[in-house]
Amino acid sequence: MCGTYAFRKAPREVRALLREHWRPIDIPDDAWRPSYKIKPTQTAPVLVGHSTPAIAKQRWGLLPHWMQERGKAQINAKAETVAEKPMFRDAMRKSRCIVLADGFYEPTGQTQPRPWYFFQDEGESLMGFAGIYTFSELNTVDSASFAILTTRPSKDVALVHDRMPVILPMDDWETWLNQDLSPPALEQFYQPEVSPRLESWPVPDDAKKASEPDGPNCIEVFNRTGI
Incomplete structure (x- = not known):
């Protein structure tokens, strides 16, 4: 489960x-403030759209408009079941994003x-997590919320944890954002072997x-x- 992540780039x-x-x-230069610890309920930048991608600020914790129990927003979705679970399946088909x-x-x-351990690309490169989003209120852009897909760990993560975010190579971002593609066509991205090489180290409790x-x-x- 990915419950805190970093986006330090300006x-x-x-x-x-x-x-x-x-x-x-x-x-814009003020589109977001770099952060070493983005947590659930906070807003964060995601990429949305296929033909004309754009940055959107969304709340971390997917909450469909039909859900009555507002405290059950989901920050993660298992890649293996995201296309089947009622909580996620519509978003998976119609509104994918890149976190x-x-x-x-x-x-x-x-x-x-x-x-806790911190993981980053060995080259400190920009990452794109596979995400899905929805709206807590119909036809209200400001109510957009997202969840991060998780998968089995790569060998770099397996010694620490049994799950990790689905990390998309930049060459595959357009494929993920293409809503014309059905969920089965995207299952190739869930294999931990396609994850970039990651380095990690133990961190203090500050995060x-x-x-x-x-x-x-x-x-x-x-x-x-x-x-």
Whole structure:
């Protein structure tokens, strides 16, 4: 389960990366504030749209408009069942997105408090998590909320946790955003073998706590015994 992730890159840096490696997108310099710990219920930038992709700010925690129990928003969806579960299947068919990130945290072990590890691309590259979104209120763009798809761990994550976000190579972003493709055509992306090589290290408890400062302190290497 991915319950906290990082997106440390500034809008102008992402704008330049997308122009060079994917597609040019108009991103204002104040589109978001870089963060070392994005948590459920917070708003974060995602890519939406296929023919004309754009940045949207959405709330993390998917909550369909028909759900009466408002406290049951889902931050993750299992890739293996996302196309079947009533909570997710419409969004999976009609409104997929790419959650922009450059790292994520996972806990390890069974003993509380569970130590956390931070994972990032070995080259500190921009990541795109496979996501889906919906609206908590019909025809209300401001009510958009998203969930991150998770899958079996790659070998780089397996020693720490039994799940990880579905990380899409940039070359496949347009395929994921193409709503003309049915969910079965996307199952290739759920294989952990296609995930980029990741590096990781143990981190202090700063990332766990909303009360702690949001900054480099969250991903400092924390000296502890092995996992």
